[in-house]
Amino acid sequence: MVARFFLTMKNTTRIFLATALLFLGTATLKANPAAASEKVEANQVTEISLVSSKPYANPFIEVELDAVVTRPDGKQLRVPAFWAGGNDWKFRYASELTGIHSWKTECKDASNTGLHGISGTIEIIPSTSDNPLYKHGPVRVSENKRHFEHADGTPFFWLGDTWWKALCKRLPWESK
DSSP states (O other), rough: HHHHHHHHHHHHHHHHHHHHHHHHHHHHHHHHGGGGGGEEEEEEOOOOOOOOOOOOHHHHHOOOEEEEEEETTSEEEEEEEESTTTTEEEEOOOOOOOEEEEEEEEETTTTOOTTTEEEEEEEEOOOOOOHHHHHHHHHHEEEEESEEETTTTTTEOOOOOOGGGGGGGTOOSSSO
């Protein structure tokens, strides 16, 4: 029925209608960027973009925006978002826990439909990287407070050096 109606319309009307539908579809994508789920490897950062439905004269003062992320284990994290210029806002998230992480935004200006109440999901999949920081997670102090380890418990060897000689007169600073 719709196809028959579309074919009987004049070319100008069809072009106008197709353009209007394309514009409406684009506006919907910008207003609701969470329509598609993000997929990222464990311990790597994903950046979620949001578009404000209204401009602000001073976004640093007028807007407070957080994303409340619920991990697969039920723990909730409050992730602050930042202004990226114009009407663009973003927040970044990384996790070592694989599975579906859901998020929902909370904005101080609840009337802003582009920033408040937007929700989505992030699927964290196992890392395929050879980088130990991606494979084993960030470094932390062990439970017994005697050494460093990765988030998954793998030991982390810390090798550091101090230039004690740089603190005395034996190291000349002038080039010769």
